[in-house]
Amino acid sequence: MFEEGTIIYFDPFYFKNGNTAKPKYFIVLKAYNNNSNIIASLPTRSRTIPAYINIDFGCLNDNEINLDCFIIKSNTEITECHKSFPFTTYIYGHQIDDYSIDILKENYQNEGIDYIIFGKMKVKLFDNLIACLKNSNSIKNKYKRIL
Template identity: 40%
Template sequence: MFDLFSIIYFTPFYFPNGKSSPKNKYFIPIHEDSNGKIIFAYLPTSQDYVPDKYLNHGCIEVKTENISCYLFAKDRIITDRGFSFPFNTFVYAYQMNEFSKEIMESVYENENVDYEVIGRLTKKERDSFIKCLINSPSVKRKIKKILADIN
């Protein structure tokens, strides 16, 4: 289920904090700890907080405006299965999340019912995404080290 750097689509996704109501959501796991218990992941969003002049596919880092994100441009193929997001979709560097693998597997038991594996980021896309996160001042040092060990 948690093939790293794959895009998973949950229908719906239940937010662990309980503050947000469940909704369909994409999920990109970037690391699983050595005990297989914690998954570090991003929840891409179509919420755009980036001025139009910076909207180019890939890494967007504008220190003067406190912007640190990765943009998956709409209709641009990003996975090995030919998937592209229907809207500009952002991964904001500071929004890395930790999830209990045990809980995730108990809540989302059935592939193609509870979730769908959309595809794995292409090597070029994955490498660009990792490089962006490693160079972001918004990503914690622990995560940067994990990502640096992947490359």
């Protein structure tokens, strides 16, 4: 379930900061600490990229405005099982976080009810995402080292 590149859809996802739970996609970026923790991203459809920046797919690392993001255009096939996000999706470097696998397993016990495995990202796309995050200036150094 927590293999690198796996996209999980939680319904609902319980945020670490206490924000209201809601359905969310979750991309596993890296397992570490003897597979007891993972680094993951909660992709969003919210665009915070300035309108003057014209990019609709791939890596954006803009040091001038301190914005690092990987963009996946809507309906682009992203998984090995041929699935896509129905909307343009943004993975912001500053929003990746670490999670305890034990806590995730405790909170989401029932596949098909609490979560579904959306699919495993295509290797090339996942590699491009990781490369983008590693070159990000907004990602914490501890995450860069782990990735």
